Amino acid sequence: MGRFLGWASIVILILATAILALYIRSPIEPIVFDPPKSGSLTGEFAANERLAGLAIYMQNRGTGPEDIVKGPAGYFYTGYQDGRIVRFSVSEGRVVEGSIRAFVNTGGRPLGMQFDGAGNLIVADAFKGLLSVSPSGEISTLVDYADDSTLRFIDDVDIADDGTIWFSDASGRFGLHDYIYDIVEASATGRLLSYTPASGQNKVHLSGLYFANGVALGPEDSWVLVNETGASRVTRLWLKGPKAGVKDTFIDGLPGMPDNITFNGVDTFWLAMPALRSSEMDALASYPFIRKLLGGLPSSLLVPKSQLGFALGLDLNGKVTFNLQSHSGIYHTVTSVNEYDGYIWLGSLAMPSVAALPLPVTQ
Numbered sequence: 001m002g003r004f005l006g007w008a009s010i011v012i013l014i015l016a017t018a019i020l021a022l023y024i025r026s027p028i029e030p031i032v033f034d035p036p037k038s039g040s041l042t043g044e045f046a047a048n049e050r051l052a053g054l055a056i057y058m059q060n061r062g063t064g065p066e067d068i069v070k071g072p073a074g075y076f077y078t079g080y081q082d083g084r085i086v087r088f089s090v091s092e093g094r095v096v097e098g099s100i101r102a103f104v105n106t107g108g109r110p111l112g113m114q115f116d117g118a119g120n121l122i123v124a125d126a127f128k129g130l131l132s133v134s135p136s137g138e139i140s141t142l143v144d145y146a147d148d149s150t151l152r153f154i155d156d157v158d159i160a161d162d163g164t165i166w167f168s169d170a171s172g173r174f175g176l177h178d179y180i181y182d183i184v185e186a187s188a189t190g191r192l193l194s195y196t197p198a199s200g201q202n203k204v205h206l207s208g209l210y211f212a213n214g215v216a217l218g219p220e221d222s223w224v225l226v227n228e229t230g231a232s233r234v235t236r237l238w239l240k241g242p243k244a245g246v247k248d249t250f251i252d253g254l255p256g257m258p259d260n261i262t263f264n265g266v267d268t269f270w271l272a273m274p275a276l277r278s279s280e281m282d283a284l285a286s287y288p289f290i291r292k293l294l295g296g297l298p299s300s301l302l303v304p305k306s307q308l309g310f311a312l313g314l315d316l317n318g319k320v321t322f323n324l325q326s327h328s329g330i331y332h333t334v335t336s337v338n339e340y341d342g343y344i345w346l347g348s349l350a351m352p353s354v355a356a357l358p359l360p361v362t363q
Contacts, residue, residue, distance in 0.1 A: 019293060021296065022292075022293040022294075022295075022296030022297070023292060023293060023296060024296070025295075025296040026292050026293065026294075026295030026296040027174075027178070027181060027295060028173075028181045028184055028185040028291070028292060028295035029185060029187065029292075030184065030185050030186060030187075030288035030289075030291040030292050030295070031185070031186055031187055031288055032285065032286050032288055033186040033285050034285065035282035035285045036231050036232050036233060036252060036253070036277075037252065037253045038232050038253060038254065038255055038277045038282070039253045039254060039255040040255055041255055041276075041325075044320040044323060045254075045255050045312075045320070045323060046323065047325060047327065048323065048324075048325050049325065049326055049327065049328070050323070050324045050325060050326070050360060051309045051310075051311070051324045051325055051326035051330070051331065051346075051357065052326045052328060052330065053357060054309075054326075054330070054331055054346065054355045054356060054357040055093075055094070055355065055356050055357070056330075056331060056353045056354070056355050057094070057095035057097075057353060057354050057355070057356065058078075058086075058088065058095055058097075058100060058353050058354050059352060059353045060352045060353070061080075061086065061100065061352070061353070062080030062081065062082060062084060062086070062352065063080060063081045063082075063350075063351075063352050064080055064081040064348065064349045064350065064351070065078040065079065065080060065347045065348065065351070065353070065354050066078075066079060066110070066111050066112070066260075066335050066336060066347050066348070066349055067079065067110075067111060067112050067113050067156075067260060067335070067336040067338070067347050068336060068338050068345045068346075068347045068354055069113045069114060069115060069121070069338065070090075070338070070340045071087075071115055071119070071121065072115060072119050073119075073135075074089070075087045075088065075089060075099075076088050076089070076090055076095075076340075076345070077103060077113060077121060078347060078354060079106075079109075079110025079111070079113060079123065080110075081109060082105075083105045083106050083107050083108055083109060083110065084102060084103075084104075084105045085102075085103045085104050085105070085106065085110055085113075085121070085123070085133070086100060086101065086102055086103055087099075087100075087101050087102075087103045088100045088101070090340075090341075093341070093342070093343040093356050093358060094356070095354070095356075103133075103137060104133055104137045104139060106123060106125050106128050106131060106133075106139060107127075107128060108125040108126060108127030108128035109125060109126040109127050109176055110123045110124075110125050110131075111123075111124045111125065111126055111154075111155055111156060111176075112124040112155060112156030112157045112167075112214070112215070112260060112336075113157065114157050114158055114159050115159075116132070116159050116163065116165070116197075117159075117161075117163060119134075119135050120132045120133060120134055120135070121133040122142075122157055122159060122165055123157070124154045124155055124156050124157040124167055124168075125154065126153060126154065126155070126175065126176040127175075127176070128141065128144075128145075129141055129142070129143045129144045129145050129151070129154055130142045130143035130154055130157070130165065130167055130195060142165070142195055142197070142200075143167075143195055143202060148202065150169075150172065151169050152169060152170075152171055152172050152173065152174065152175055153169060153170040153171050153174065153175050153176060153179065154167055154168070154169055154170075155167070155168045155169070155170040155212065155213055155214075156168050156213060156214045156215045156260055156261075157215060158215045158216050158217050158224070158263075159217075160217055160221045161221055162221070163196075163197050163198070164194050164195070164196055164197075165194065165195040165196075165197065166192070166193070166194050166215050166217065166224055167192075167193055167194070167195065167215060168190065168191070168192055168193070168209075168212040168213060168214070168215050168226055168227075169190060169191045169192075169193060169212060170182070170190050170211050170212050170213055170229075171189055171190055171211060171212075172189030172190070172191070173185065173187060173189050177299070178299045179211070179299075180299050180302045180303050181295055181299060181302075182211050182230070183211060183229070183230045183257075183281070184281065184291050184294055184295055184302060185291070185295070186210070186230065186285070186291075188208050188209060188210040188211075188230070188231075189207075189208075189209075190207075190208075190209035190210060190211050190212030190213075190228070191204055191205075191206060191207045191209060191212055192204075192205050192206040192209065192212055192215065192224070192226045192237065193205060205224075205237055206226065206235070206237055206247060209226065209228050209231075209235065210228045210229070210230035210231035211228060211229040211230040211231075212226050212227070212228065212229075213226070213227040213228070213229045213258065213259055213260065214226070214227040214258065214259055214260035214261035214262075214271075214272070214336075215227075215261070216261045216262055216263045216269060217263065218236075218263065218316070219263075219316065220240070221239060221240070222238070222239060222240040222241060223236050223237060223238045223239055223240075223243075224236070224237050224239060225250055225261055225269065227258040227259065227260070227261050227271070228258075229257045229258055229259065230257070231252070232252065232253070232254040232255070232256065232257055232258065232277050233249055233250075233251065233252035233253070233254060233258075234249070234250040234251045234252075234254075234258060234261065234271070234314075234318070235247060235248075235249060235250065236248050236249070236250040250314075250318040251314060251318040251319075251320075254271075254273070254277075254312075255273075255276055255277060256273035256274070256275060256276045256277060256308075256310055257273065257274065257275055257276075257277055258271050258272065258273055259272045259273070259274050259334070259335040259336065259349075260272045260335055260336040260337070260347075262336065262337060262338050262339070264339040267315060267316060268313045268314065268315065268321060268322070268339065269313070269314040269315075269316075270311060270312075270313055270314075270337035270338065270339060270344065271311065271312040271313070271314060271337070272310075272311055272334045272335050272336050272337050272346075272347075273308075273310035273311065273312065273334065274306065274310075274332075274333045274334055274335050274348070274349065274350075275304045275306040275308065275333065276304075276306065276308065276310075278304055306332055306333055307327065307328075307329035307332045308325065308326070308327055308332055309324075309325060309326035309327075309329075309330065309331045309332050309334055309346075310324070310325050310334060311324045311325075311334055311337045311344070311346065312324070322360060324357075324360065331346060331348065331351060331353075331355045332348065332350065332351065333348045333349055333350035333351065334346050334347070334348055335347050335348055335349045339359065342358065342359050343356050343357065343358055343359060344356065344357050344359055
């Protein structure tokens with residue numbers, strides 16, 4: 001009995017030491033949260049293989065082409081994990097391989113991108129801030145982290161007709177390398193901001209967002225959408241008309257965690273879904289101490305692994321009009337969907353390629 005108690009004491013001591021080490025190492029301060037109502041892959045989100053026919057281009061040119069945009073001169077652009085932004089031509093929905101050229105290297109991590117009215121590429125760079133790249137490749141910093149200590153993680157961008165630049169600050173607590181801690185912490189410190197080029201001023205429009213991610217302006221810039229990745233919903237802020245200044249929900253109950261969102265300028269918002277929602281994390285919503293211990297683990301162990309390719313098309317009322325999936329792993333961790341000239345172009349934080357698919361018929 002004495003030997004058993006001795007071994008039991010050693011095991012208890014080891015466990016206590018491990019728990020203490022995790023607690024001390026953990027950078028997060030979790031709170032109790034109410035898990036959002038999350039849909040399953042049934043009904044309008046039913047599992048399918050409608051992405052299975054996509055074509056993959058620019059294989060092994062770089063890792064993580066997160067966003068893909070078309071410029072005013074007809075070239076396409078995408079940004080990679082190593083800071084490069086490359087330019088390429090497209091013919092009938094196919095990348096012209098010989099056209100691929102280096103454009104610039106921001107020295108950071110380019111994420112969401114959009115062109116302004118003067119032909120400058122506006123870049124949400126996770127490490128460098130909000131950047132403007134001229135047609136000749138000259139980089140200017142519009143919003144510098146060093147000048148605003150409240151900014152931590154600029155993620156996506158869209159531009160209004162009047163030149164106002166709308167962008168998201170995903171988390172007030174964590175940056176790109178450890179973003180998953182924000183999801184686990186659930187403290188909702190994300191924000192939606194605008195930048196006015198004429199004055200050089202930022203303005204915070206929404207705060208308390210659960211990992212603010214993709215940004216897209218609606219028809220006639222009457223409202224702006226921002227994805228709340230951690231809440232599996234898209235939030236809308238009205239900018240014009242009798243509802244100006246009102247915040248409401250565009251769509252919620254998503255089965256996944258939305259990343260970027262784009263508007264095709266007519267009738268469809270494209271929503272990228274890199275991963276399904278974690279039922280395990282939702283089950284721990286009322287147990288902040290356990291989530292505190294999880295925060296002591298390397299962030300790479302907490303990032304959900306997914307082989308799912310998933311994109312949704314939403315109409316102007318937030319109703320699902322396209323449900324595009326692939327469970328084969330052919331193209332997964334989709335972070336952006338952009339529609340150009342009868343095709344949709346997919347980007348991914350994880351893939352070493354971009355992908356394209358002829359625009360599907362409405363389901």
